[in-house]
Amino acid sequence: MGRTELVSGSEIGDILEGSLAGRRPGEDECRRLLESDDVHLMGMVAGELARREFGGRATYVNNIILNYTNVCITDCKFCAFYRPPGAEDSYVLDLQQIESRVSAAVSSFGIRQVLIQGGHNPDLGISYYEEAFSMIRSKFPAVGVHGLSASEVDMIARVEKSSTREVLSRLREAGLQSVPGAGAEIFSGRVKEIISPKKISGDEWLRIMREAHEEGLPASATMMYGHVERAGEVASHLAEIASLQEETRGFMAFIPWNYEPNNTQLKEEGVGRRAGGVDLLKMVAISRMMFDGLIPHVQSSWLTNGVGMAQMALMYGADDFGGTLVGEEVVSCTGARSTELSGAVITGAVRQIGYEPVERDNFYNAV
Numbered sequence: 001m002g003r004t005e006l007v008s009g010s011e012i013g014d015i016l017e018g019s020l021a022g023r024r025p026g027e028d029e030c031r032r033l034l035e036s037d038d039v040h041l042m043g044m045v046a047g048e049l050a051r052r053e054f055g056g057r058a059t060y061v062n063n064i065i066l067n068y069t070n071v072c073i074t075d076c077k078f079c080a081f082y083r084p085p086g087a088e089d090s091y092v093l094d095l096q097q098i099e100s101r102v103s104a105a106v107s108s109f110g111i112r113q114v115l116i117q118g119g120h121n122p123d124l125g126i127s128y129y130e131e132a133f134s135m136i137r138s139k140f141p142a143v144g145v146h147g148l149s150a151s152e153v154d155m156i157a158r159v160e161k162s163s164t165r166e167v168l169s170r171l172r173e174a175g176l177q178s179v180p181g182a183g184a185e186i187f188s189g190r191v192k193e194i195i196s197p198k199k200i201s202g203d204e205w206l207r208i209m210r211e212a213h214e215e216g217l218p219a220s221a222t223m224m225y226g227h228v229e230r231a232g233e234v235a236s237h238l239a240e241i242a243s244l245q246e247e248t249r250g251f252m253a254f255i256p257w258n259y260e261p262n263n264t265q266l267k268e269e270g271v272g273r274r275a276g277g278v279d280l281l282k283m284v285a286i287s288r289m290m291f292d293g294l295i296p297h298v299q300s301s302w303l304t305n306g307v308g309m310a311q312m313a314l315m316y317g318a319d320d321f322g323g324t325l326v327g328e329e330v331v332s333c334t335g336a337r338s339t340e341l342s343g344a345v346i347t348g349a350v351r352q353i354g355y356e357p358v359e360r361d362n363f364y365n366a367v
């Protein structure tokens, strides 16, 4: 049976044929995709969409993650990284430590991006971030500052008794160049109430991202799946991101990643199943179809699924391998096997599947 017969004979054949003809699935169609087991057909179609757009090229960025503090008052139940204020093993990196980490990574790896993320630390005012960002931009001009999440921006605004827009504007002036998509999880209020009741709502995440886009700060969008969410809630999450993107065009990339249960409160409360490789491939394929022609890049999510699954993800619709992520500490706290890679390992893995690796900068430009 050829591809055309396979597609048309499937229960989701109408959606897949629409995708190949340039029609993105709507929210109801997305839910049907999520409820279908035809993952390999979805991957065949999504992989075709990515190859049409990128011609078998896969980008990656040499970067480090600076997890600047693990102090957090938001207590997300899926998080193994944070510590309450005053905990013995809590930390905050000072300006000197940030500079020496970036400096070492520039000389050892030639990094193009520093991804800056941390807890919601009530003791850090905006000047901490302004000083760090302006130091990095002035001392290491080839390194892009991709920093904070919508919820960290909200925390800084609360510390400063300011607005999130004012915070974004000041941080951009200090050197912030783009905003990671963390903190989105699943927008549904029901899900947030279970997994992260103290965190900003989905509507607030979308509002802050809209403000970032309007301030000239491009961003990533994310979804963390594989816990208590339902298909309709995932479909709604993706549809809301697509809807904002239709207005602002501010998202550069979408990254689906799975919940890692180890060492988390949520696991203690009985949510201990970890999503597997097929779940990842399905999410990547559906993301490519949902955002085709709208959000340019879909990442492979190697951090939680390993290099082998990232190779598969590239064949199922992802076009960006992600970053080398040297220094990552958040996912490491769940005991995930490997949380950093070298550029050589990434280029080798990409070549192994017959794709061409392309190093990129913070803005997805080839370098």
Ligand code: SF4
Binding pocket: 072, 073, 074, 075, 076, 079, 080, 081, 082, 118, 119, 120, 151
């Ligand atoms: S995910 Fe972020 S906001 Fe939530 S507890 Fe962990 S560090 Fe804090």
